[in-house]
Amino acid sequence: MVVNFSIVPIGKGNSLSTQVAEVLKIVSESGINYKLHAMGTILEGDWDRIFKLIKKCHKKILKDSDRVLTTITIDDRKGRTGRIAGKVQSVRRKVGKKLKT
Amino acid sequence: MVVNFSIVPIGKGNSLSTQVAEVLKIVSESGINYKLHAMGTILEGDWDRIFKLIKKCHKKILKDSDRVLTTITIDDRKGRTGRIAGKVQSVRRKVGKKLKT
Amino acid sequence: MVVNFSIVPIGKGNSLSTQVAEVLKIVSESGINYKLHAMGTILEGDWDRIFKLIKKCHKKILKDSDRVLTTITIDDRKGRTGRIAGKVQSVRRKVGKKLKT
Amino acid sequence: MVVNFSIVPIGKGNSLSTQVAEVLKIVSESGINYKLHAMGTILEGDWDRIFKLIKKCHKKILKDSDRVLTTITIDDRKGRTGRIAGKVQSVRRKVGKKLKT
Numbered sequence: 001m002v003v004n005f006s007i008v009p010i011g012k013g014n015s016l017s018t019q020v021a022e023v024l025k026i027v028s029e030s031g032i033n034y035k036l037h038a039m040g041t042i043l044e045g046d047w048d049r050i051f052k053l054i055k056k057c058h059k060k061i062l063k064d065s066d067r068v069l070t071t072i073t074i075d076d077r078k079g080r081t082g083r084i085a086g087k088v089q090s091v092r093r094k095v096g097k098k099l100k101t
Numbered sequence: 102m103v104v105n106f107s108i109v110p111i112g113k114g115n116s117l118s119t120q121v122a123e124v125l126k127i128v129s130e131s132g133i134n135y136k137l138h139a140m141g142t143i144l145e146g147d148w149d150r151i152f153k154l155i156k157k158c159h160k161k162i163l164k165d166s167d168r169v170l171t172t173i174t175i176d177d178r179k180g181r182t183g184r185i186a187g188k189v190q191s192v193r194r195k196v197g198k199k200l201k202t
Numbered sequence: 203m204v205v206n207f208s209i210v211p212i213g214k215g216n217s218l219s220t221q222v223a224e225v226l227k228i229v230s231e232s233g234i235n236y237k238l239h240a241m242g243t244i245l246e247g248d249w250d251r252i253f254k255l256i257k258k259c260h261k262k263i264l265k266d267s268d269r270v271l272t273t274i275t276i277d278d279r280k281g282r283t284g285r286i287a288g289k290v291q292s293v294r295r296k297v298g299k300k301l302k303t
Numbered sequence: 304m305v306v307n308f309s310i311v312p313i314g315k316g317n318s319l320s321t322q323v324a325e326v327l328k329i330v331s332e333s334g335i336n337y338k339l340h341a342m343g344t345i346l347e348g349d350w351d352r353i354f355k356l357i358k359k360c361h362k363k364i365l366k367d368s369d370r371v372l373t374t375i376t377i378d379d380r381k382g383r384t385g386r387i388a389g390k391v392q393s394v395r396r397k398v399g400k401k402l403k404t
Contacts, residue, residue: 004342011216014269014380017390021397028402036404037340038390039307039376047159051152058148062177067216070175071273071376073342076159077168077317087320087341094324099331101339105241115279115314115370118289122296129301137303138239139289140206140275168317172374174241174273178216188219188240195223200230202238249361253354260350260379269380276373278365 001076002083003050006040007058009065019065023057035084040071044084102177103184104151107141108159110166120166124158136185141172145185203278204285205252208242209260211267221267225259237286242273246286304379305386306353309343310361312368322368326360338387343374347387 009019027034027041030053035042043050054072062068077083092099110120128135128142131154136143144151155173163169178184193200211221229236229243232255237244245252256274264270279285294301312322330337330344333356338345346353357375365371380386395402 002341008210008212008271010210010212010218011214014213016212017393017397020394024394024398024402028398028400034403035340036391036394036402037338038305038345038387039378040342042341047156051156055148055152058175058177062179066180067176067178069210069271070173070177072173072175073374074159074171074173075168075342076163076171078163079167084341088339090320091323091327091339094320095327095331097331099327099339100337103240109311109313109372111311111319112314112317117313118292118296121293125293125297125301129297129299135302136239137290137293137301138237139204139244139286140242140277143240170311170372172275176241185240189238191219192222192226192238195219196226196230198230200226200238201236249358253358257350257354260377264379264381268382269378272377272379274375274377276361276375277370278361278373279370280365281369 003043004040004073007061008069010067012065104144105141105174108162109170111168113166205245206242206275209263210271212269306346306377307343308375310364311372313370315368
């Protein structure tokens, strides 16, 4: 399955890049396939590995903040893998021209 | 923590109430505090119990559908409980008049 | 169409009920059908009226905050109205027992 | 402001790439800065231009489908532009190593 998630501490100031960096350190060391974009991080893998990772990230940010909002979107399609790149390629083929990705 | 979630099978027709009913049977038998509204279901409890429940619901809908989209929003605030009702009451007190809830 | 939305100022402290109360004052005076729950506010109406309202709320919260996160989910089903109550009733009928709503 | 959105027709089969391609044609011809990723499309611009574009995309998909779910997340930070690339660069600098983007 492919999962998009973001973790936002409330009440810690306007800049969130320090906290996102802490999350990305954990994600990049996990061995799980990922891709960072401007509005979140995409993961691909099975349910248990992904939620173990998101829990670890959420608890890390909660250590230094009294309130944390975490948003998770799951796209689970049977029998498909390689979808972080594959979904974008499939759209590009159908549009038939270069897209900004 | 308080969690809102919804599970949507893709490609199974326009009506989703049969699948939502399957989810709500599982939720209502779980013993976890919940509240159903028009755009999702709210849960309150700890991480492991809540994600065990959402996984069970997600896998149930995936049995009869080849693609499932699940959306989860977590609001985790230290030292607070009773927030499914409490958050709404807190807003109502500040507005100072009856609100539709 | 039925829309769920929430507006969160970042960096303004852990409590959000003051800002949610400001939003609900605007919503309750708009004449648009709504329902407040613990994780957001549900609206029902047409695209232009709803987005005019959400823009007004978003801009109001942005006045006193340097960064605002707003999340909007739209469920648009042709030929259906009365869905804030109707969607919940439809699920309840299929579950066949009382649900917490 | 930076906005992530996705538009999903319900009941039109398991593959969504044809509909996403229709959306991306509209987006790429709009002149608004965008970036497609596996879980949605990111836009940057002002409220009115962005919501005019998302409305056009939503209505297009609704033409051929009886039910459409659209999800929109707005990150609005005063005085900042160039954030589709800038937010990712800021995280990368803080992590201090190459990230998958």
